[in-house]
Amino acid sequence: MILVGNQRGGAKNLAHHLMKDENERVKVHQIRGFASDDLQSAFQESYAMSRATKCKQHLFSLSLNPPKDTEISAKEFENTVDRAEQQLGLEGQPRAIVLHTKNGRTHAHAVWSRIDHQEMRAVQMSFSRRKMQDLSREHGWQMPRGFVRHEERDPRNFTLAEWQQCKRAGRDPTKTKEIFQDAWAISDSRTAFGNALEAHGFVLAKGDRRGHIAVDRNGEAFAIAKYVGVKAKQVRDRLGDPSKLPSKNEAHRIASDRTIKRLAELREQEKLRARQRVEQLSRQNAENKKRQSLAQEELKKRVASDTDKRKQEQDARLRKGLMGLLDRVTGKRKKTLQQNDLENAQAEQRVNAQHERLRAQYVSAQEAIAKRKKEELTRGAYIRRELANDTRQLEERFKELSSESDKPARRRQSLPRQKRRIRSTERPSFER
Known part of the structure; x- marks a missing residue:
């Protein structure tokens, strides 16, 4: 079960979110420790108590998501919430449990009030994320790799923001070493080790000196x-003969192709996103x-009604008969x-x-929409151009390294040493 929690305020918004009807079924399973019996009032109690302290994030919200195709009973959810409460140090604090289908x-969803009404202070929440991850693994279910370990995310699934960040920051050598050591620790064969490295964008290959290396998309080789x-013999014992692995150039091409494929997907996604955004602005x-036309029509109707009413009042002021004649005379x-x-x-x-x-x-609304549309088109074109440049650089990098490797190795020619007699005039003089 995946447990994700965080401290937060916004009692009113949280209660509204938990009771939204976008779910097929919403059930308040438990409200404990509050004087009120509904979420909105209960969370407002926590907010009222927090006013006596300096705590702004007076609630702790925890979501409990079981793996796909796994049925969990309400009792199991409650038991998990009880264990989470102990791990987080929230024993006895007012809480509410809501079930969504x-x-x-x-x-x-479980929500606790962090305000200890006896001490009138907020319960300290330390290392809550790590504690919830440890509790998540207790069920023994297969967890997503990215949840078990943050570094296990497949870089072929990187987002546009992640790609741009990696470009700016470069590769951290400390993290690189951790990747290799973690992959080695969890692998017992060449296939497993290669798959572990592949999850980080490396391709296992054979080195120039019959050793094992890993190559990334830039053609960098890592021994x-x-x-x-570990020693090279230990690597050979576990990974076997490196001659069965692709060469450095072949591995570079594999890693580059994977990244180039992902960049192409990002370009298409960005093109689609920009088109959808422009269409949305066009609809706006x-x-x-349409709203302008309706407003003008409404104004015309209101003006016509006011004109008729004013004309009736004005006609009523003009007297007729003898009194009207008197008004003309006077x-x-x-x-x-x-x-x-x-x-x-x-x-x-x-x-x-x-x-x-x-x-x-x-006119103001139209100008704002036109400005946003122009900005969207400019941004989309810039991002697609940037991704195209990245793709071209990867391809040029591969061609450059391939051409260098194809050149025959130059043997260093040893030139004959020319001996030259030192003349007496050239001998150094020493002062006595």
Whole structure:
């Protein structure tokens, strides 16, 4: 079972996340030690107690994920949470357990409050990740290699960010030696040792002097005996005759081809990602245009309604009959008409300002989308160009090393030594 935990705050967001309906089934299996009987209120209790301390990450959240095709009962989840609680030093702390079922698989989440209400301080969480990894292995299930050991990740599955980081940082010689020694320790045959090295981008090969070497994508050769730290005879005894292995050039080609293949995959992924992002921005552009049209239509309807209502009010001010005649004589009707014209002008100004504001919002949104689209296209083109340059450099590096190895070895010609008599004038003089 894979156990991954971390300290965190955000009680409200965590409770909302655990109760989201994106899972097929959500069940609050246990709430212990809290006064409340629902997650939102329980986590808020922990937050309220943390206010009396300086602790911001007052919760510890642990996810429990069993391997694929493995059914785990609620009782087993609870037992694992109990053991994790002991390992983490959270015995007696308030906790909650939530079971999620998604795509037919059940996993669990356990959340503890780190605040000790008696001491009014947070429980110290030291080496929690290592403790959870040790507990994960107790079940005896086959664990992912990358989870058992971080260095076991296959470099042929590297991401774009990992590739760029490796380019910047280079290879750490200490880590390289650890890779060779770890591969040697877990291998009992040439096949196993070669597979262990292959997981790190090395190809087992024969050296120029009948020794065993490992070659990386750059054509660098690493002597097995030197990096493992054993004698050459021990290497031969375990790995056998090196003549059956590929040559240095062949191994370099194998390692280069693997990396070049992965770089090609990254280029295609980046091209697809950029295209999807541009399509998404285009959809946003269309949606923005649609919202603008709807807003304009809504404004027109509102303006028409306000105009009708204002016209009715203005017509009601104009009296008819004898009273209307009196208003004409006294000049009151003229003043009423002037007031109506002023109101109409002010209303027209307000409408024009609203139209202008909507248009400005639309233009601003369009410009922002166009800018992001341009940046996305520029970024995608730069990354693809960078990956293409990396591929070309690997190929040129292989050609360069291959051409050097194809040249016949030059024998050092010994020139005859010319003896020359030293004249007396050339002899050094010594002061007495």
